[in-house]
Amino acid sequence: MNNKRAFEMEFHWIFILIAGAVILGFFFMMAQKQKTASQERLATNLLTELNSAFVAALQSKGTAQLLNLPTSGIELSCGKTDICDCKYTILGRDKTTGDNIIFGPQKLTDAKATLWTLDWKAPYRATNFLYLTTQQVKYVIVSSDEPIIKQFETKILRDLPTTLKIQTVTNIQEINFGTEHTRVTYLTNPDIQQLTNKAKGKDVSTVYIQPPNNVTFYTRKNNNEAFTPITLPFLSDPQAEQAINDATLYAAIFSNNPHLYKCQMQTAYKKLANVASVIIARAQELQTETDAQGKTQCTYPIDTLQKLKTEAQKAAQGQDTSNTIIQYSQELHNANKVLLTSNCPVLY
Amino acid sequence: MNTRAQLKMFETIGVLIVFFILLAIGMSVYFFLQKTSYAKDIEHARQLEALALMQKMLYLPELDCNFLQTTQDNCIEKLKLEALRDLLQRDANAKQDYYPTFGRSAIKIVPVYPTGNDITLYQNTPQKYKQMFKTHTPIILKDTVNNINTFAYIEITSYIPEEYAREE
Numbered sequence: 001m002n003n004k005r006a007f008e009m010e011f012h013w014i015f016i017l018i019a020g021a022v023i024l025g026f027f028f029m030m031a032q033k034q035k036t037a038s039q040e041r042l043a044t045n046l047l048t049e050l051n052s053a054f055v056a057a058l059q060s061k062g063t064a065q066l067l068n069l070p071t072s073g074i075e076l077s078c079g080k081t082d083i084c085d086c087k088y089t090i091l092g093r094d095k096t097t098g099d100n101i102i103f104g105p106q107k108l109t110d111a112k113a114t115l116w117t118l119d120w121k122a123p124y125r126a127t128n129f130l131y132l133t134t135q136q137v138k139y140v141i142v143s144s145d146e147p148i149i150k151q152f153e154t155k156i157l158r159d160l161p162t163t164l165k166i167q168t169v170t171n172i173q174e175i176n177f178g179t180e181h182t183r184v185t186y187l188t189n190p191d192i193q194q195l196t197n198k199a200k201g202k203d204v205s206t207v208y209i210q211p212p213n214n215v216t217f218y219t220r221k222n223n224n225e226a227f228t229p230i231t232l233p234f235l236s237d238p239q240a241e242q243a244i245n246d247a248t249l250y251a252a253i254f255s256n257n258p259h260l261y262k263c264q265m266q267t268a269y270k271k272l273a274n275v276a277s278v279i280i281a282r283a284q285e286l287q288t289e290t291d292a293q294g295k296t297q298c299t300y301p302i303d304t305l306q307k308l309k310t311e312a313q314k315a316a317q318g319q320d321t322s323n324t325i326i327q328y329s330q331e332l333h334n335a336n337k338v339l340l341t342s343n344c345p346v347l348y
Numbered sequence: 349m350n351t352r353a354q355l356k357m358f359e360t361i362g363v364l365i366v367f368f369i370l371l372a373i374g375m376s377v378y379f380f381l382q383k384t385s386y387a388k389d390i391e392h393a394r395q396l397e398a399l400a401l402m403q404k405m406l407y408l409p410e411l412d413c414n415f416l417q418t419t420q421d422n423c424i425e426k427l428k429l430e431a432l433r434d435l436l437q438r439d440a441n442a443k444q445d446y447y448p449t450f451g452r453s454a455i456k457i458v459p460v461y462p463t464g465n466d467i468t469l470y471q472n473t474p475q476k477y478k479q480m481f482k483t484h485t486p487i488i489l490k491d492t493v494n495n496i497n498t499f500a501y502i503e504i505t506s507y508i509p510e511e512y513a514r515e516e
Contacts, residue, residue: 128407280431
């Protein structure tokens, strides 16, 4: 009788344990499902908000605005292969950058981000560039006392948004590396070995703005390794600064990933070529109309536009045509000035 | 004693089954409401995308009224509009390049005063779609050659194809 009672009691406890485990499991499963659903929802809302912010920023060129970021941060990438698959990721959910051309560090982790917009002119406005960064990135500009370099440094400091953390040095020993990512921009020939020694164990990436139109990215896989250089073109020429602005220069400063820079620039060149197609058709129409009106002084540089379009198409496929693009942009800029002074409808 | 214990156990199992049934019903109602609310969020996101497309349209360098690098607000240049329309009709690659910007939509510019023919800039209507949103915004259509400004509006119809709806 006693044995039977003990067995009943044991069975009673086993039953309670099983039932309890099932109830607990059920609620655990529900909580997991709810967590996934709410994360998905949050990611959708954040991606929508971010996209709206990007579109709004495109309308206010040259301005910087602050954006709220999710605690998990945002990742910017263009994939790991040669194929450009540019996207931004929030809470594990991707959204393609689409026609937005965004430059920034690979990972943005801070409560707020600075979103800066500049239009890219070469020589007409081809598109707008979006630059995304946070206070967790410190920008160090390494210059020299050489007047041209000093002038260049002053120009960069004047243009960059005031919300950024910036330090200017002439010697890298002056750099105070903190816990944040340090983006070192060399305006003079860099001593990479010295930087490697100084920045051992620190989160650092480097770029060398190499006049007239090359940019060398120095990256490393971990904070103790040596830097690997990758040289890519950018569009800038002090002689043609009215024809081409410095949007691509800032793109190189803001992107710590050369692949992202290369991919986004290819998209930008594609846009340059497409806008050229529209401007060519418009110029042909204007040429016909002004000829019909007897305005013989109005000559539209359709050939140069066509050449610029071809060069932009080549650049969109990864070729370095920056020198010829600068040359044709300068020619178009001059031609546009002549059209303006000749009382003709301008090219752009 | 044995029968009493068995009866008690069946009673407990019965209570548990009823408890789980009620819980399952409650949860399914909750998840259904959640799903509906999520679908509303998605719909809201799509509407925002349609509005974003309208905003982008007004500042596209391919269309804007530009004079000495100064962009005029809410203005589209007729010559550029016709050039872009021809480019999109003629060149399949160009249409593909503009897909990230225009997506699945139809974009039409309708002159109001002086009246004129509608200009369909872009047309990418899916064969089957779940929903569509129409947005309108007034603009000035500038004719640079004849120096005439026309009051017009842009009509953008954005589509959510059925396969998208199923994915969501």
